[in-house]
Amino acid sequence: MTEALNAVLIGKKPIMNYVLAVITFFHGGAKDVSIKARGRSISRAIDVAEVVRHRFLPDAKIKAIKIGTDQFLPIDAEEGSQGGTNVSTIEIVLTR
Amino acid sequence: MTEALNAVLIGKKPIMNYVLAVITFFHGGAKDVSIKARGRSISRAIDVAEVVRHRFLPDAKIKAIKIGTDQFLPIDAEEGSQGGTNVSTIEIVLTR
Numbered sequence: 001m002t003e004a005l006n007a008v009l010i011g012k013k014p015i016m017n018y019v020l021a022v023i024t025f026f027h028g029g030a031k032d033v034s035i036k037a038r039g040r041s042i043s044r045a046i047d048v049a050e051v052v053r054h055r056f057l058p059d060a061k062i063k064a065i066k067i068g069t070d071q072f073l074p075i076d077a078e079e080g081s082q083g084g085t086n087v088s089t090i091e092i093v094l095t096r
Numbered sequence: 097m098t099e100a101l102n103a104v105l106i107g108k109k110p111i112m113n114y115v116l117a118v119i120t121f122f123h124g125g126a127k128d129v130s131i132k133a134r135g136r137s138i139s140r141a142i143d144v145a146e147v148v149r150h151r152f153l154p155d156a157k158i159k160a161i162k163i164g165t166d167q168f169l170p171i172d173a174e175e176g177s178q179g180g181t182n183v184s185t186i187e188i189v190l191t192r
């Protein structure tokens with residue numbers, strides 16, 4: 001398996017930081033770059049993908065968009081208990 | 097064209113209101129239901145899709161996820177000026 005893992009995890013920094021990270025991966029020769037986010041950062045992940053596509057790399061295309069749920073269990077949770085918190089996730093894969 | 101437009105637009109109400117709206121469309125015979133959101137509501141759109149799929153309708157599948165950008169121009173904007181605001185959008189199409 002020679003596939004490199006080019007992933008940018010979206011947090012609370014300014015959008016342009018993440019845009020730059022994605023562009024850097026592509027300029028480094030990456031074919032696919034994955035933009036990942038959880039919870040409230042999800043809308044920012046889409047902002048990043050849209051800015052990359054429209055302003056910097058018009059030849060970049062959306063290869064896949066996946067959504068999912070991450071479950072957090074409290075440390076003292078029993079097996080099968082309902083005490084966990086669910087948070088939605090997104091992964092946007094851009095390709096050139 | 098007999099295709100009905102079954103769309104739920106996500107706003108600031110509790111998640112369960114939108115979950116119920118989606119389920120109501122499906123129970124009314126809809127084959128596809130579209131969940132749409134803009135800006136900060138985007139993460140809630142994913143929450144709604146995930147709750148519908150995991151808690152209520154396990155046979156519902158994600159047919160498509162589209163992302164995009166809506167542009168708002170101020171009323172006095174000139175043609176081609178940079179005064180507009182961009183907001184990201186998402187559309188999640190669930191199917192049964």
